[in-house]
Amino acid sequence: MTPRCSISPVLALLAFALPAAAGAQAYQCRPPAIRSVPQVVPDGPQRTMPVTGYTLALSWSPEFCRFRKESRAHRFQCSGDRGLFGLVVHGLWPEGPRGSWPQWCATPAKPTPAEIARQMCLTPSARLAARQWAKHGACMAKRPATYFRVTRILFGGLRLPDYDRISREDGLTAGRIRTAFAEANRGWSPADVGVKLNERGWLREIRLCYDKMFRPTRCDTRRFGAKDAAPARIWRGL
Known part of the structure; x- marks a missing residue:
C-alpha cells in the first residue's frame, strides 16, 4: 500500500485558521473550458515514503512568459488574452525524510476536466495541473479534488507582496524578496521562504515551506535557494 499523509482532517483547520487574502494580486483571470485532461507520463521512478512536510511552489509568471508570449502551448498563461498573472501555483509538493520526496505514487484516480478548469486561475496550464496531481498529489491524497482544494x-490564505513595486528598488536582493513575503504574512519568517533565481539572477520561483500540519517551517538548504545577499531582479513583463 502506498503510504500517504492524510490531508483531509486538516482541511477544516486550514479553512478557518488562515487569513483571507488581501487582494495583493491585481491581475485578472477568466478560466477556460476544459474538455479533456492531458495525459501524463512519469519522467522518473516511483518513490513511496512517509510525508514529513510540504512545499508550495509559486512561480513568477512574468519571467516564465518572458520568451513564451507567442507559444501555443502556453497561450492561456502568457498571451494576455485572458488576463495577466503574477505569482501562480507551480505545485504543492510532499516532502520526505533526509532531503528526499515521494513522487509518482500509484493511484487509479484521475482529475476530471471540471477539476482542472477550477485550478486554471492558480495553475494556468492544464498539462501542469494534471502533472502535479500525478507526480505529487497522488502521494498526499486519495482524490485529486482534495489535493487541489x-x-x-x-x-x-496568502497575502502577496507588491513585487511589481519592489522590483523597482535599488540594490534588490533575494533576502529582500523573502523578507517582503514574511512581513506580509503573519507567522512566517524569512527562513521559511525559499527564493529561486534563474541563471541570469531574475526571480523564477518562491517556495514556501510547511510542516506536516501546514504550519510555516524553516526551509532546508535545497528549498531555501539563493542566499540573502544574492543580487536579484524581477521582470515586470514590459
Whole structure:
C-alpha cells in the first residue's frame, strides 16, 4: 500500500485558521473550458515514503512568459488574452525524510476536466495541473479534488507582496524578496521562504515551506535557494 499523509482532517483547520487574502494580486483571470485532461507520463521512478512536510511552489509568471508570449502551448498563461498573472501555483509538493520526496505514487484516480478548469486561475496550464496531481498529489491524497482544494486554501490564505513595486528598488536582493513575503504574512519568517533565481539572477520561483500540519517551517538548504545577499531582479513583463 502506498503510504500517504492524510490531508483531509486538516482541511477544516486550514479553512478557518488562515487569513483571507488581501487582494495583493491585481491581475485578472477568466478560466477556460476544459474538455479533456492531458495525459501524463512519469519522467522518473516511483518513490513511496512517509510525508514529513510540504512545499508550495509559486512561480513568477512574468519571467516564465518572458520568451513564451507567442507559444501555443502556453497561450492561456502568457498571451494576455485572458488576463495577466503574477505569482501562480507551480505545485504543492510532499516532502520526505533526509532531503528526499515521494513522487509518482500509484493511484487509479484521475482529475476530471471540471477539476482542472477550477485550478486554471492558480495553475494556468492544464498539462501542469494534471502533472502535479500525478507526480505529487497522488502521494498526499486519495482524490485529486482534495489535493487541489488544499492548494486553493493555502494560496487563498496568502497575502502577496507588491513585487511589481519592489522590483523597482535599488540594490534588490533575494533576502529582500523573502523578507517582503514574511512581513506580509503573519507567522512566517524569512527562513521559511525559499527564493529561486534563474541563471541570469531574475526571480523564477518562491517556495514556501510547511510542516506536516501546514504550519510555516524553516526551509532546508535545497528549498531555501539563493542566499540573502544574492543580487536579484524581477521582470515586470514590459
